[in-house]
Amino acid sequence: GVTLTTTRIENGQARDSRVEGVAVLQGMPSTLFAGIVLHELGHVWLIAHQITNLPLWAEEGFCQLLSARYYAGLATPEASYHATNIQKDTDPIYGEGFRRILALSERLGFARFVETLRTMKQLPR
Secondary structure, eight states, X not given: OEEEEEEEEETTEEEEEEEEXXXXXXXXXXXXXXXXXXXXXXXXXXXXXXXXXXXHHHHHHHHHHHHHHHHHHHOSHHHHXXXXXXXXXXXXXXXXXXXXXXXXXXXXXXXXXXXXXXXXXXXXX
């Protein structure tokens, strides 16, 4: 999937980001599709709440966390497979980002983590 955005940069800082669209490949199993859509909607949520200056690992980690939580809630073999792939991903942005964001959300609780992110426009400390 991909989230298409337009961002105005001013003095090295992102300003006035706007979502232009979300695209997801067709033909995949519905469980995987839904997880990818949730990931992309995580990007949309961040932009809608003007959270535009996160490091890439944090943004992708947050979006992966949304997908992983969805898969965990399904409790099916297919969903478990996709959740495990997220947890074991060795990519420094997606995998390590997910684990770092997961640790933050577990420390604070998911609802408090999201609310702090929404109101402070940055990662909780």
